[in-house]
Amino acid sequence: MTLPRVLIITTGGTIAMTPNADGGISPSLTGEELIRVVPELELIAAPLVQTYSNKPGASLSLTDLAAIAALIEVGFTQGCSGAVVIQGTDTIEETAFALELLVRSPRPVVVTGAMRGAQAPGADGAANILAAVTVAASDGAKSLGALIVMGDQIHAARYVQKAHTAQPSAFSSPICGPLGGLVEGQLRWFARIEKLPALALPKPAETAIALLTIALGDDGRLLPTLPALGYQGVVIAAMGAGHVPAHIAPLIGDLCAHMPVVLSTRVVAGPVLSASYAFPGSETDLIGRGAIPGGALGALKACMLLRLLLAGGVPASELPAEFALRSQGRLPDG
Known part of the structure; x- marks a missing residue:
């Protein structure tokens, strides 16, 4: 044999x-x-x-x-x-x-x-x-x-x-x-899933992506510094289903005008929501300001996906669709 x-x-x-x-x-x-x-x-x-x-x-x-x-x-x-x-x-x-x-x-x-x-x-x-x-x-x-x-x-x-x-x-x-x-x-x-759609191999240069975890009492002062530091994108590991303190929301909105901002969660399991909460700093507020929902990937994998997409030359306008395609967290039998 x-x-x-x-x-x-x-x-x-x-x-x-x-x-x-x-x-x-x-x-x-x-x-x-x-x-x-x-x-x-x-x-x-x-x-x-x-x-x-x-x-x-x-x-x-x-x-x-x-x-x-x-x-x-x-x-x-x-x-x-x-x-x-x-x-x-x-x-x-x-x-x-x-x-x-x-x-x-x-x-x-x-x-x-x-x-x-x-x-x-x-x-x-x-x-x-x-x-x-x-x-x-x-x-x-x-x-x-x-x-x-x-x-x-x-x-x-x-x-x-x-x-x-x-x-x-x-x-x-x-x-x-x-x-x-x-x-x-x-x-x-026990279960089967389908392979995610592949991406183009990235360029040799590394792509700088920041990962910021939001903690209770965070004043968001790091957010405005990211463009000057050379970052090309950021993933926000937010609270709960995608929430930040109200006073940080405008800073995230301003940052969205300079680079892709992906909204993820610091919680171990579960997706970022997109249409449930409506208070200042909620997921709907942040998405309305330009943040890209990170789905169910978790912050580390959201960082990797954003890094690969940008390294592969994907335009900023296409990033929300690319994330939606690869981050919905469909269950194996779903």
Whole structure:
């Protein structure tokens, strides 16, 4: 039997970290070294391993993501059935969402990592790699968009969040739960979604997007400074369903005249509303002043989408429609 060919791209992260002389851990293991400790891979796939980088997830850039997406597309043209990206978990919910938007092929793209270093007791890296490759090699994972596989759970990139700083069970999808999981090495699917429409690969230059979280007592003094600081857009992580103190609303309206302003929420789950509240500083007030509703993406993913849209040259007039197309948070069975 011919095994499916799976491209494995490694970028570093906790999964590749080993202790330094001072006792702390940092990335050191190559892709080949990572898969060497997972001999079971030979039973489920023919791996093609590429070590892209060896750095923490927090240091990945938009340029890196565009390059990784291009490598994945090349791998698919060369006959790979799926792709696995191994990285640090700090940014995995953002990078996986970006890969869903940048990879045009419906073939599976799976992102994984580890919460414990390679030499730590109970290291979870090998198990996560095996599970991720199992998913990437499966026909059932096609056309679902990018997936995150951690702890034998399969999450949709657009819904997943890192919910704990240290536990191996750190990832959850508050809106809909996992799409599936692995039981005794076998895939079990609970729900299916459709891949989001892809975007053009961004230009090499990074796009500066600010993320401002509104807290009780915030006076909004940072908002007028953003244009002079060189930002090209901003995401507002507002209170509740998309609300800010009344005195901040005019500042946001003024800012909308200078750059795209996306209205998101600081709440863990649930969408920004668009037509429920009508007080000064409410979502209808802010949208009326020019803010773009961020839907159900959450602030981090809204930042990524805005960054990719602007880097791809999408005109400001088209941004509301592009956000509406990719941020409505339709439930898997909806």
